[in-house]
Every structure is written in C-alpha cells, then in structure tokens.
Amino acid sequence: MRRSRQIKLQVFRGIVFLVMGAFFLVPIAAMFEFSTRGNSVTAPRTLVAWTNIFKTPDLVDAITASLELAVITSVAMLVLLLPTMVWVRLRLPSLHRVVEFLCLLPITIPAIALVVGIFPINRWMRINISDSILMLSFFYVILVMPYSYRALDAGLAAIDIKTLSEAARSLGAGWSTVMLRVIVPNMSSAILNASLLSVAVVLGEYTFANLLTYENLQVAIAYVGLVSAGTSIAVAVASLLFAFVLLMILSFVGRPRERMARAEEPIVPK
C-alpha cells in the first residue's frame, strides 16, 4: 500500500515536472528560434536580426536610456531608503509600521492607475525641470520600493544595528561613518539583492514609459516589433537573458536561508 503510493507519487511528480518544464522552456526556445530565422521558410539560419540591433539607432538609444535609468534608480533607491530604514529602526521605532506601509503601498495601486495620477506631476516636471527620459527614475524609485524594502528589511533584521551603531558612535564615528563603514559592509548581500531587483524591474518597465510617452527599452522593443519582428525578438531575448542572469545571481547569492524566505516573498508585479 505504502509502496504503491510512493510509485504513484513519483509518476505524478515526473509528469508535472515534464509538462511544466515544457510549458516554461518552449516559449523561450521559440524566441531563440524565431530570432535566427532567415527571410523564408527554407532560408538558412542567420544572425541578421541580432546584428540589426546595433543598426537600429532607436534601439541603441533605448537600451542606453534603460541601463542609465536602472543605475540611477538603484542608487537613488538606496540613498533614499537605506538611511531612512536605519534611522527609523534606531530613533523612530514608532514609525516602523508607517514606513513599511508606505513602502509596500505601490503593490495595491496598479501601475496603470498610479501613472494616471503621476501624469500632471510629470507634465509639470517636463516643462519646469527637464524633458529627459532620465526623469522617469523619480517615479521608478516608487515602483521598485516594495521589492527593495523587503530585501533591505531582511538584511537589517539579520544584523544588530543598534549595538553596531552605538559601538561605532562611542568610538567617535559620525553618522556617515556608521552608515558607510559599519552598516553597509554588514549587509552587502541585502544591498546587492535590492539593487538587482531594482535593475530587473526598471529594465522590464513598460507601463509608465508608454503612458508618459518616453521611449525606454520595452517601449522601443514593442515599437520595433511592428516593423521587424526578428530584431525586436532578438532584443527581447537579450534583455530577458540579462534579467535572468541578474535574478539568478540574486537567488544564488549567499545569504542565510531563513532570511531568504522573507526577501523572496513575491509581490504583485507590473
């Protein structure tokens, strides 16, 4: 009886893994296949679509812009979030819940709804500050906040920042020394996680850029796709691989298993 149940279970597991594996891997393989197709069914495999990426100025601009946005957003997120979270833990514990609520709030406001409210603010900023696409990073910081908050919160929970900062302060360190030379080195993997998540979110962002009429990577891919499906699918594969590598680094980066569970708690995407 036990034995037959074991066999049934193993058969069930085998089928599930096989079907799911196919469902998730075939579309990725299909993208590769599609991006190396020639002009006709019988044409030999070609990498023209891939080399065309660099011959499409719109795409090159959009890739550059998205990479810049990713870096700016990650840095801005760290500068804004980390000191605040440390400060709240040390000096304003009563505000902990408020900060957590605000950081996770973007989950319950769908991006398409939030962008409607952001539109007038963006218009004002375009007229009075700058028309550059990099202005998007002001809004992207809000979008990545829930992801980064959870990663950083898990990192902060793992170290005793009260003792660390008091020890540093009693030895005469200023607040900047405490932050940069005591706290940051002690939670480097959490900071890496938060940054990689931000980069992945920014590189995949479409809603804000599209509705605020900026041409970032995803908008450009969709736009080029109307003209040349092969090239845009090649960029899509490239950006996907890049995001995969980032997120795989993230999930294999050494960190305590216990903390991992919290940082990986999924959040409603997009």
Add this chain to the structure above:
Amino acid sequence: MPLNWLGATPYFAYVGLFLLLPTVLLAVGAFVDKDGHPTLANVTAIGQPYLLKTFVGSTVISLVSALVGAIAGAMLAYAVATGNPRGALRRVVTSAAGVFAQFGGVTLVFAFIATLGTVGLVTVFLKDHGIDIFPNGVWLYEPSGLTLIYTYFQIPLMVLVFLPALDGIRPQWREATESMGGSAWHYWRYVAGPLLAPAFLGSTLLLFANAFSAYATAAVLITQGGVLVPLQISALFTSETGQAQPGLAKALALAMVAIVTIVMLLYTLLQRRTSRWLR
C-alpha cells in the same frame, strides 16, 4: 525629539510627492469635471454598458488565469514539496519561479507570438503533423490567448506563495490518519484539505489581483482597446482623436485601486489565518 524626525523627512517628502500626491490627484480627479467643479458624473459614468463590459472582461480573464494558475501552481508546488527539501531540483524550481513570476509585458508576448503565433514554432510544428491549432481563426490575440499568457507568470507566483503552506504540512499527520484507518481520501478531505484551504484561497486572490492590475502584457498583445479595464483607462486617457476623458479615466483607475485593495485585504486576512496553523 524634533531632530529625530528630521532624519526621516527626505523619505516622507519623496513618498508624499511621488506616491501620495499622485494618489490624491487620482482620487480628487475622479470627482471633478473638466472645469474643476465637483461632480459625480465620472463615477456614475462607469455604469455605462461598454465600461461595465470591460470590468466583466477583466474579471473573467483574471479569475480564469488565477484559477488555472492556482491549480497548476499548487500541483507543481506539491511536486516540489514532496521532493528532497535540500535537493538541487527544489532550488532550481524556486529560483526559476522567482524569475518567471516577474516575467511579463513585451518580452512575454513576443515569446508567445514566436511559439503560438501564425508562424510560431509550435504552430508550424503541429501543422506539419496535421494539427491546426487555429481551426476557427487565431485566438492568440483574443482574451483567451491573453489568459494563457497570464498563466505563464501566475503559475510561478503560485509556487512561491503556496510552497510555504505545503511545507507546513507534517508527514506525521498523514501517518496519524493512516494509523486510525483513514484512507488517502480521508486525509485530503479532513486533514490536509481544510488546513490548506485558506492558503489556497488566499493565493488565488493574490493571483487575481496580479492579473487584474497587469497592463503591459495586454497592451502589447491586444491592439484594439477596450476589452480590459487597464486598456480602457489608457485609451480614455491618451486618446489621440481628441476623445480623451481624463475624468472618466481617473474614476476607472480609482475603481481598479478599490478592487485590488479589497482583494489584497482578503488575501492578508487569509494569510494570517494560514500562519496560525502552519508554521
């Protein structure tokens, strides 16, 4: 004391400006007409048949993709949970789930066009073997195609949220059921089922909210607007033909926020109930 508050000011100023202010603008804008006078016209306009239809469309797609995602995801999670807890397979599946749950938008749509589009890999392969998957026209660009594409990020999300609940189920409970003469049916019906039900229901709600708020995937796939609430919002908001109705777009967006908030609150309640039994 006031000096302490100073440390948190930049954060609150930033969040106030870029998160709370837009939300307020959205909420106020839904109750104001073009000239800035208060009105309920935008909110009552949601009752128009063509807008109600978008809500029905969004609800159906979200519900179906959430149910399919929840059932398939739960099976995958169960297959993972019954394996070696420290095995490579589990690590790979959970890592991959983390990656795929974030996957959406333009890239995902292109992946499915390359797979199931009219000249997609699988379409062509099946056609060569005498199977036409589009006997009544191409359904990939219809809501049913969108539902299928949504399951691609719904299943991994389910694995991530449901796996901890499955891990909380102890083998001893099954042994206890068996030693008292219970069958597999008894175990699932009276022990594991009731314990996992809140977690399953809660996860399904999260998946529903996830699909309901998704915009990018639908926007790239379905070019003629109006079948889903997010597409309708963007159409009303950015109409190029001068038909833009920003007030109505804000009212729709506000309704969307309300629905997602309610669903997420229920999810949180069910999560809390789950954690009471399974730790």
